[in-house]
Amino acid sequence: MRFLFDHDVPDDLAFALEALGHHVLKLRQALSTTAPDDDVLRLAAEQDRVLITCNRDDFLTAAKRVPHHGIVILVRRKSRALERAAMVRLLDAAGESGLRDNINFA
Numbered sequence: 029m030r031f032l033f034d035h036d037v038p039d040d041l042a043f044a045l046e047a048l049g050h051h052v053l054k055l056r057q058a059l060s061t062t063a064p065d066d067d068v069l070r071l072a073a074e075q076d077r078v079l080i081t082c083n084r085d086d087f088l089t090a091a092k093r094v095p096h097h098g099i100v101i102l103v104r105r106k107s108r109a110l111e112r113a114a115m116v117r118l119l120d121a122a123g124e125s126g127l128r129d130n131i132n133f134a
Contacts, residue, residue, distance in 0.1 A: 029124050032072040034081035035061055037102055041080070044112045048119075053077065065090040073097050078127050080115075080134075091131060098127045102134050 030051045033042055042052040055063070058071055065086050072079040078098035081087050087099055100118065105111050111134075118134040119127070126132070 029119075029127065030075065030077040031100075032058075032068070032075065032077040032079045034068065034079060034083060034087075036082040037080050038108055038111065040108050041102070041112055041115060045115070048116070066094045069094040069096045069099075088131070096129075098129055099131045100127065100134050101131070 031045060031053070033052055033054045035055050039054070042054065045052050053075070055068060055071075059067060065083070069079065069087070069090055071077075073094075073096050076097055078100060079087065079096065080100045080102055082102050082104060084101045087101070091099055100115070102111060102115065105114065114134040118132055122130075122132060
């Protein structure tokens with residue numbers, strides 16, 4: 029799968045997903061850190077990527093205005109290892125078809 033990581037998503041999750049064969053683009057590689065959320069969703073859609081973010085409220089609102097290819101809201105946990113495990117569980121349970129064009133929480 030192809031993912032776009034919002035600025036607030038820990039880099040170590042990118043390394044874990046890449047090790048599993050997924051492609052990750054970090055937002056800072058493509059847009060300014062001040063880019064509006066709508067632009068972030070548009071970029072993800074244009075590049076056929078599922079957005080991963082910790083910014084729940086703003087992206088749930090933006091998703092009502094802007095078409096997207098899927099959003100994963102990463103819930104902050106006590107450790108990065110727990111966050112990685114939650115993301116891997118979501119991938120295993122939902123698969124690409126469950127992530128694509130949906131909003132999920134990990």
